[in-house]
Amino acid sequence: MSAGLKLSDADERFRLRARAWLADNLAGEFADVVGTGGPGREHQAVRRRRQWERRLGASGWIGLGWPKRHGGQDASLLRQVVFHEEYARAGAPARLGHMSEQLVGPTLLTFGTAEQQARFLPGILRGEVLWCQGYSEPDAGSDLAGVRTSAVREGGHYVLSGQKIWTSLADIADWCFVLARTDPDQTRHRGLSYLLVPLDQPGIEIRPIRQITGTSEFNEVFFDGARTAVDNLVGAEGDGWRVAMGTLAFERGVATLGQQIGFERELNAIIATARATGAIDDPALHARIVDAWIGLRVMRYTALHTLSSAGTGPSGSEGSISKLQWANWHRNLGELAVDVTGAAGLVAGGASDELTEEQLLFLYTRADTIYGGTNEIQRNIVAERVLGMPR
Template structure:
């Protein structure tokens, strides 16, 4: 695998770097470093304004085909943008679910009418999306969803509950996996519906996390409605569409995520130097292993992005296991370096510092987006050919 960039690619890198330096200024300069997992409450409206500013200047949906409003950039240039965006400490994006998940799904499976209706709004960041997958009885085991939808004339009527729905309290729309074939089980009879959030019959209840913030939500559908035409793909064949969305979830943006991880690791090392923990050979060894693990993760991500698309599900599972376990371990290392002061909040009633927040939020990394157990089952069954785990 060739990881070098051409002279034209490096010129593009300078273009991105210079643009961010020039435009992350004025009021936008105050947004640097804000947002992200466990901190999505920070300056949300201002970050939304920044995302719309990016869209107005052609910096959203970079890999989408030009006929769908994107720029059709190469994989290398998409990686460069995410690297430079992270290095600039630019604010966390608020349009990830629309730009990185739903948009590519509609490009692959949506009808021409759906693309015309929704893609321009995603590019311009005029509509925000959330993901209606997990349920109280169907977390990583998505095929167990119980939310149901039935056709009533020219509308679907949706009843059920979703949980751990990121940013549902800000979203205008939700892509919902629901059971539309009565009596169906597991993967069969599911449909992928596009449902407006701002209507009677949709209730959003925030979930308070260990970090004290509430970016996850419960969502209740009680007779919620959406147009009959807003099913992506064929009714009853939503499993294929839902799995494609999950594949898009572990795409280009993970490269920028790793630069954020590197910044967190540097903060841990800086604290270790300041408080003398770096002199502990055990801690020093763990820091060295963390640095090597981060580099291995980066190379694996690049290889996966440039690899054979047919290995997507397996590669996605490996990537999720690698970064989630590494990041959880970094949170534990941060608390070991901080020592006893890590047990005390910074201010009343519950003000955390960045490393405390890292530790608490990273406990969820190995659960959301497919738990470790589910990822290992996928690899065992679909790659190694081992017998399926017994299911009730």
Template sequence: MEGVGGTSPEDAAFAAEVRQWLEENLSGRFAELKGLGGPGREHEAFEERLEWDRHLAAAGWTCLGWPKEYGGREASVSQQIIFHQEYARANAPARVSHIGEELLGPTLIAFGTEEQKQRFLPGIKNVSELWCQGYSEPGAGSDLAGVSTSARLDGDSWVINGQKVWTSLAHLSDWCFVVARTEPGSSRHQGLSYLLVPMDQDGIEVRPIVQLTGTSEFNEVFFTDARTEADLVVGEPGQGWKIAMGTLAFERGVATLGQQVQFARELDKIIALAESNGTAQDPIVREKITRAWVGLQVMRSHAMRTLGEGNTEVPGAPSVAKLLWANWHRDLGELAMEIAGAPSLLAEGPEGEELDEWQRLYLFTRADTIYGGSNEIQRNIIAERVLGLPREARP
């Protein structure tokens, strides 16, 4: 795809514009936010990062790929990639509005009614409303088709009962997009609907889940006769599976290039650690570092190829991308601990509760191959839907 990565004069100029703005604005009170936030670290300076997100929005740097009529710039795929790469290179803080901007917003633009777009897209664009994702359940994790949370139409509203789990940032969100079973007696992909549900109501209880890192960005969410308006179903009732799959395709889009720049920064710091403590002289360690570098190049090449062809048009591309980055990042956490050596086994603080950068990376990446669709599910998708192999036996 011509222009991806900033090869055209237009893309070069756009990259320079982004770079200059970030240099000028990641200063003053915002300079202290550099490097903060992200998976396992969402608790860091949340209110300050929210202010930063709103600062980005006021300057027109949110929702770049959206149509102009909904507040976006209609930026090309290459320009969106450039922005995410420059953002990561500037060590800018992790965004708090990712779920709304990168997941729900594009979903509403593709599948929502005009009324839904007018009601919700402005709040996502200016970061005045935060969203979380109500997909996984205790009995339906990566196998989303097994959801049992129900919703029934009662007059002018849906009444929702059930439980969701691993709901990122639910304790800080204003709204949740919920996949619920709206046709009694239906099973698997049939009878599901995609509902937009306000979080601030008596029928919703959010319980934080303490992670291995000691933080709690994931939550359990309980719905007990929770309500949302009848017209807040995206698509038609019963089309929830199609809409949910559309959201997942958006989730694995251009933002992954910025993620890879962050991965590269982590690898560079691990290499510096190996050089400083002498482990870089170990041929086994050197081989593992080389393999990590090669794996990062493979990840990037796959992303650039599939984004250039249109991410949702390449069969199995999102599943391959998830397998590549999840396994690579998990292995990087293990490599970091190996290079850090014996000191990596001890945490700081009076009760050993303070983790350093590499301990937190190692512990959190244990979940990389599980959340967002487990390895097993991704391999089944590739085997069954792309390669045409026999379906795995299901109960």
């Protein structure tokens, strides 16, 4: 899927260097982590993948786009895309440090103080410190302005009380960036603050949520008197909504292109299954496979256009369009995966009743149109901000 990228000789050398490094490292000490992790599989090889994060950091592959003065490489947007594509193409393990490098890191670079940057960025760059995101709550998911978790200032600390849910990788993370209400007299977007909270302390309980896939990469996080220093406030008190929206804008950046390489691998596996089962000869299924192939390329060109226009990554309505596009496509791919297997797709396979790859894909993609902002919320954003329709 290199179409659409015009590489200079120097960029092509960068691609080859990234490809060679990945091939060497994934064929040696870390051969056992190839293909591990990702949606529905975040429980796989966690200890080894943490070691892999440190290998990435030691070799300078974390923070490619960060400024050199903060330990990054000042790599161009194009080179960041190239690396994410090569990473996915090599079958490298799903990143445990995605939220660290792609979310909280850029947030601190944009909104953090010099002291916060000096304290937190090096651990991310070394691949040693993992972060998770404390946004959603039982009554405030896509409607994030309804956050009720409170943070009360007591001297030099904030004391947190409340609950977060659907917190990916909270059970292995070291820190959590939390959106909490610091002014109880304000409502909705006002009175919220963005806090960095250490997870290894009294007053925090983390409970894994068992999913329909049988795995539990999502968690509930309960705060009951947990504390964080006032110095861990990012931005001004009460300005958390602006900072949180900045984080969400970073979420749909260059990693999107790497995600699509993973989608292409899933589609190719489905095509192979369809040929093996004879489903490829069914006109209706064949048409759906063609539609999926076309849709994947439309996603790619849309992402490339958005990234090149924005300069850093999609935000606001562009991010909503991107989310709608890939979530619906991927959900439909999950349905196609089961359909091409025929009747065998209706029952669990193997003596231990383990799910097949197709079944796992189908079950996990049921959530694609819900997490990260439901389709309904994304359509509202597009309607209001792009089409100018009333709230």
